[in-house]
Amino acid sequence: MKSDICSACGSSKIMHEMRIVDFGHGNAKKDLSIEIKTTDNVFFNKFEKGALKAQICGSCGKVDLSVNNPQELWQAYLKTKSL
Numbered sequence: 001m002k003s004d005i006c007s008a009c010g011s012s013k014i015m016h017e018m019r020i021v022d023f024g025h026g027n028a029k030k031d032l033s034i035e036i037k038t039t040d041n042v043f044f045n046k047f048e049k050g051a052l053k054a055q056i057c058g059s060c061g062k063v064d065l066s067v068n069n070p071q072e073l074w075q076a077y078l079k080t081k082s083l
């Protein structure tokens with residue numbers, strides 16, 4: 001889904017692979033992520049995570065989000081249905 005042309009305004013000022021961070025405790029930077037719980041224990045559950053990457057248009061500001069590991073997330077998603 002990588003494109004060098006903005007789907008909204010047609011500009012070619014596209015910034016790729018931009019990190020989206022959240023500032024946690026003590027201003028620690030964390031990648032904003034998708035999280036899927038793949039076990040249903042009371043403690044110590046496993047999670048599949050996928051950091052969000054943004055593609056941003058430098059003209060109109062449109063932001064497209066994607067993850068680098070869609071297959072892993074899809075498998076985890078299927079797993080949650082059987083919990």
Ligand SMILES: [Zn+2]
Nearest residue numbers: 006009057060
């Ligand atoms: Zn644009």
